[in-house]
Amino acid sequence: MSDEKLTPRSQDFSAWYNEVVQRAELADYAPVRGCMVIRPYGYALWENLQRELDRRFKATGHKNAYFPLFIPLSFIQKEAEHIQGFSPELAVVTHGGGEQLAEPLVVRPTSETIIGHMFKQWIKSYRDLPLLINQWANVVRWELRPRLFLRTLEFLWQEGHTAHATEEEAEEEALRMLNVYVDVAQNEAAIPVIAGRKSESEKFAGALRSYTIEAMMGDRRALQAGTSHNLGQNFAKAFEIQYLDKNNQLQYCWTTSWGMSTRMIGAIIMTHGDDQGLILPPRLAPIQVIVVPIWRSGSEDEKAKVLEGVERIKRALGERVRLEIDAREEYSPGWRFNEWELRGVPLRIEIGPKDIQKNQVVLARRDTKEKLAISQDQLAERVPMLLDEIQKNLFERAKKFRDENTVELSDYAKFKEFMEGEGSRGFVRAYWCGARECEAKIKEETKATTRCIPFEQPKTQGRCIYCGKDAKEQAIFAKAY
């Protein structure tokens, strides 16, 4: 561990991000380019996110299963758009057991194809529907420019895959799961998101429609934090997922898929972090409260009293919050304060000789840096309340930041000016006619892409920011990760 300060976010956001990830011990670089090791602290954060997602998946009727890592190459090729979208980033196994394989195997970039293959075996009748499956898995995409958590060659995620009798049911499912992502992002990760539809060019390879939640990071760039796809009958037709309806007619299923990944950890870091380091939302923080006891050496009596105080804190809070104690004598209090701030623990409790005398403790909030003294008798009541308040404050703060950096524009010259330069100045809401050409030109000229067409639209209509033709809807434009 180094004593040096982090690179300030304003100076170099990327450098800040990489330093935070490594120094907070979330992850480390692996010996293979583009791969990372998720360390225990980072993995604990992932487990908390997993738990919240999994709980909601089960509550909406989904069951977990597991499908193989290897997919026959021919499967990927069955859906035309799918192969086009994914072929540049496939990892392909050509040899096994010392022999060249008769058919190469693809390391899954996503599992629509192999799951489609299995769904065909499992679905015969309308009585088998809907089929609601989720899997927790790793996937591999051979990305050109990796970034810790945001874009690694291998990443962890969940992928939901469902099959339905009707288009309406599939659509309803895709939107239901997007709402689960909205709920988890906003209420657990404290990240405000904009939910909407992806444009044709930004949608998932092989989908009928893609839905997304988009978040603004601390450098004002956009990050796609979760997606849900209505796959129509594209995969059902490619994999012959068919059922007999009530009238004994053979019908193709309507399928969906949806995913959220370890990228969310990157989103949490970049949404809430500051120049001191990480700030974790209490609901997901592996450690919600860190207790830092303080005493003078040479006084065993004082030390014993402080440690008794620590025991009282543990008794009051141990069952209610995720609490750890840092009683390392080899580090000064100041060092320990900085360390736990770097690692983003939402609330710190300081307890020393002065507090013992007054029967109090000092609480230090990570989000506002405020310190306040409370009576030890109030711990069980006040600490959970304070954690809730921190959770709420992080969300409100991020929302305010996003809103302050979102503008509505109707003039393309102003749009270009807004997007000028290396960094990002934020989100632009603008009317867009929906034409692929306008979208492509805007991207070429400004590097901004359509992030989504938000569900929430103004009542009025307008003119396309690029071509000036009539436009029914607004889109969010931004430079994205």
Next chain:
RNA sequence: CGGAGAGUGGCGCAGUGGCAGCGCGCUUGGUUUGGGACCAAGAGGUCGCCGGUUCAAAUCCGGCCUCUCCGACCA
């Protein structure tokens, strides 16, 4: 793949031909402890790899590899 930068103890770096160093971290002992403590003694290196020049190469020359950042691609 295009552009930029970097490879020297765990980390950050200095070292432009002549004994491989500094700061932090690590170990041991001691003194400390309310915002990144101090003293002392230690451990730790085939200087990214291969070849060449030279009495002598971390340093000069040639080739290769890797990583990071910026772009195209993407959860």
